Amino acid sequence: MQFLNGITLLLVYQLVGEITVRLLGLPIPGPVLGMVMLFITLMIRGRTPESVDQASSALLSHLSLLFVPAGVGMMAHFGRIADEWVPITLALLLSTVITMVATALIMQVTTRWFTKPLAENGKHDE
Template sequence: MQFLNGITLLLVYQLVGEVTVRLVGLPIPGPVLGMVMLFITLMICGQAPASVDQASSALLSHLSLLFVPAGVGMMAHFGRIADEWLPITLALLLSTVITMVATALIMQLTSRWFVKEAPTEEGSNE
């Protein structure tokens, strides 16, 4: 029963995100907004309820099944992918580089916020 409660809660957050995006007209996917709302809720609560923990663990254990539709889509549209391999490759490479640079910059920025400077000793010759 805990699993069903957890899945229901996850789907409710997804639904709320979807409805909010459609009502407000935000340019982000509804499930992403729902995930942000869930994250904020969990941060406020301090920990995930046991039902959400059980449901998310079960979903993560079967995560590889979610790649099957993408693989089938690749096979079904192989001719189009072969025709447009150059723009696809450039988009993949550029997005990977941009993501890595953005991640590095964000990591540096956040590490400055959380790392406090060690007090320096007077008289040290460094």
């Protein structure tokens, strides 16, 4: 019963995210907004309910099955992918480089942000 309650809660957040995106015309996927709202809720509560923990663990244990539709879609549209391999490859390479640069910059900023208070207090990691 815990699993059913947890999966229902996850789906409710996804639905609320989808409805919000459609009503406000936001340019992000509804499930992403729902996930952000769930994250904020869990941060405010300070803990994860047992039902959500159980449902998310069960979903993660079967994560590989969720990639089957994507694989089937790639096989069904293989001709189109073969025709447009250059833009797809460029998009993948550019997005990877941009992600790596953004991650490095964010890491540098957050490292300075967290180490600055330690240096001001006279504490140093050794």
